[in-house]
Amino acid sequence: MDVPRHWREQVRRYRLVGSKCKDCEKLSFPYRTVCPKCRSRNYEDYQLIGRGKIISFTNINSPPKEHKYNLPFAVALIELMEGPVITAQITDARAEELEIGMEVEMVTRKIMEYNDDGIICYGYKFRPIVEYAHP
Amino acid sequence: MDDNVAVIGVGLGKVGEHWEKSLRDLAIESIWMAFEDSGIDKVDALYVGNMSSGPFVEQEHIGALIADFAGLGPIPAVKVEAACGSGGAAFIEGYMGVKSGMYDYVLVTGVEKMTDVLPSKTTSILANASDRDYEAFHGVSFVALNALVMRRYMHEFKVKREDLSIFPVISHKNAPFSKHAMYRKEISLEAVMNSPIIADPLSLMDCAPICDGAASVILCSEKKAREFTDTPIIVSGVGLATDTLGVHDRKHMTTLSAAVEASKKAYKMAGVTPKDINIAEIHDAFSIMSALSIEDMGFAKKGQGTKMALEGQHYIGGDLPINLYGGLKARGHPVGATGVYQIGELVYSLRGDGRVDAERGLAENIGGSGATVSVCVLERGD
Ligand SMILES: [Zn+2]
Numbered sequence: 001m002d003v004p005r006h007w008r009e010q011v012r013r014y015r016l017v018g019s020k021c022k023d024c025e026k027l028s029f030p031y032r033t034v035c036p037k038c039r040s041r042n043y044e045d046y047q048l049i050g051r052g053k054i055i056s057f058t059n060i061n062s063p064p065k066e067h068k069y070n071l072p073f074a075v076a077l078i079e080l081m082e083g084p085v086i087t088a089q090i091t092d093a094r095a096e097e098l099e100i101g102m103e104v105e106m107v108t109r110k111i112m113e114y115n116d117d118g119i120i121c122y123g124y125k126f127r128p129i130v131e132y133a134h135p
Numbered sequence: 136m137d138d139n140v141a142v143i144g145v146g147l148g149k150v151g152e153h154w155e156k157s158l159r160d161l162a163i164e165s166i167w168m169a170f171e172d173s174g175i176d177k178v179d180a181l182y183v184g185n186m187s188s189g190p191f192v193e194q195e196h197i198g199a200l201i202a203d204f205a206g207l208g209p210i211p212a213v214k215v216e217a218a219c220g221s222g223g224a225a226f227i228e229g230y231m232g233v234k235s236g237m238y239d240y241v242l243v244t245g246v247e248k249m250t251d252v253l254p255s256k257t258t259s260i261l262a263n264a265s266d267r268d269y270e271a272f273h274g275v276s277f278v279a280l281n282a283l284v285m286r287r288y289m290h291e292f293k294v295k296r297e298d299l300s301i302f303p304v305i306s307h308k309n310a311p312f313s314k315h316a317m318y319r320k321e322i323s324l325e326a327v328m329n330s331p332i333i334a335d336p337l338s339l340m341d342c343a344p345i346c347d348g349a350a351s352v353i354l355c356s357e358k359k360a361r362e363f364t365d366t367p368i369i370v371s372g373v374g375l376a377t378d379t380l381g382v383h384d385r386k387h388m389t390t391l392s393a394a395v396e397a398s399k400k401a402y403k404m405a406g407v408t409p410k411d412i413n414i415a416e417i418h419d420a421f422s423i424m425s426a427l428s429i430e431d432m433g434f435a436k437k438g439q440g441t442k443m444a445l446e447g448q449h450y451i452g453g454d455l456p457i458n459l460y461g462g463l464k465a466r467g468h469p470v471g472a473t474g475v476y477q478i479g480e481l482v483y484s485l486r487g488d489g490r491v492d493a494e495r496g497l498a499e500n501i502g503g504s505g506a507t508v509s510v511c512v513l514e515r516g517d
Binding site: 005009030036055056057058059060061062063064065066067068070073075076077084085086087088089100111112121123 | 276279282331381382
């Protein structure tokens with residue numbers, strides 16, 4: 001895992017930028033340059049809001065080695081409000097709270113640091129949306 | 136038909152943790168077993184099914200390596216890679232080599248040496264078959280991807296975890312007979328249910344084990360095969376298809392659309408329907424994959440993939456016996472070798488091993504979380 005491959009993802013990872021087909025309006029995350037629906041190559045960046053709901057999840061007990069210091073953690077498939085489904089970790093929640101249909105929002109967090117090159121990688125995670133009581 | 140392709144030799148090495156054997160040792164052993172089984176000892180080309188020799192043992196260029204050390208001479212030899220579906224993909228390349236008339240005899244070897252690295256590194260290497268930047272980066276292992284699909288399946292079709300846990304029991308039922316299997320014993324439903332959770336709802340015994348192994352088969356025309364045997368095993372249909380690499384991009388998360396496509400192609404080429412299939416080797420890397428495979432290859436309606444299993448129809452004597460040599464779960468899943476093991480096992484069953492009288496069977500090999508699926512239909516040529 002070298003520096004450039006993380007560096008080049010920074011806008012997409014930190015700001016959750018996907019892409020939009022200018023011909024059929026299909027949204028994609030991760031970004032694509034050929035539309036999976038109409039095969040158009042007429043694409044532009046698309047800023048996603050970063051909200052959605054959990055459509056499946058799992059709590060991982062046996063992670064790949066780069067993630068073994070993060071245990072325990074949960075990952076989920078999240079259907080964003082704009083349509084695309086994204087794979088991400090769920091944070092700020094207890095394992096037993098998670099359920100299909102739960103509404104979540106994006107936050108930027110540390111994804112891993114003990115990889116082979118010692119690079120600290122940040123990226124999106126999702127957390128349950130909490131309701132604040134306004135004073 | 137004049138241009139039919141047949142399997143004339145099978146060599147299946149013992150699957151396990153082979154501390155004393157290297158990748159090349161395993162491959163060579165299975166190749167010479169296949170030579171002995173076929174009665175020939177020369178081939179015109181070698182296709183090697185292998186997923187990750189680079190990350191696992193720091194060795195690439197294994198086509199040339201194996202041709203060299205197995206004494207095959209200066210023949211064309213290349214590696215074919217499609218993650219855990221590498222073996223099936225290599226078999227189809229070999230099939231095309233004979234079918235096209237390019238080669239008279241083709242050797243297909245599947246090999247994987249997984250135990251030279253620690254298990255957490257293995258988990259990381261296997262995750263390379265998913266989208267590294269958008270799935271594996273987030274810590275999603277292969278087990279986790281299957282757990283995500285499994286939970287969704289249970290949610291959409293109101294299926295219970297214990298209904299899926301029947302699949303490892305079925306595969307293990309046949310394992311004591313299977314000389315090359317890693318775990319030659321039966322297991323109970325309770326054992327599966329009570330095994331530790333790896334990524335909920337998936338437990339340890341829902342998952343095929345990490346191991347080493349190599350399998351080889353030899354292909355030639357049916358005409359040539361009849362010089363060796365009166366009952367050649369004919370490859371009557373093959374299909375390979377792909378799907379989105381990431382699970383998150385699937386239109387239907389609980390459908391292996393590559394299995395739908397690949398099986399349709401194979402059935403069409405063989406001129407059969409699912410009803411004509413007597414036995415099947417199913418890619419049971421995870422229990423959920425068995426249920427989806429049964430459905431998506433047309434043996435059950437969507438959401439009903441556990442029904443036949445729960446009725447006992449997948450045991451020997453049932454309507455569709457599966458995984459007659461232990462499947463991935465009990466035989467073991469040396470990833471890039473698995474597809475070739477399945478073909479070899481299907482050949483054993485069709486030749487007649489005293490357990491089933493089957494005329495036709497299929498082998499289904501999945502790469503990754505379903506982004507590659509191959510389906511091969513084989514039949515007895517008597
Ligand atoms: Zn489009």
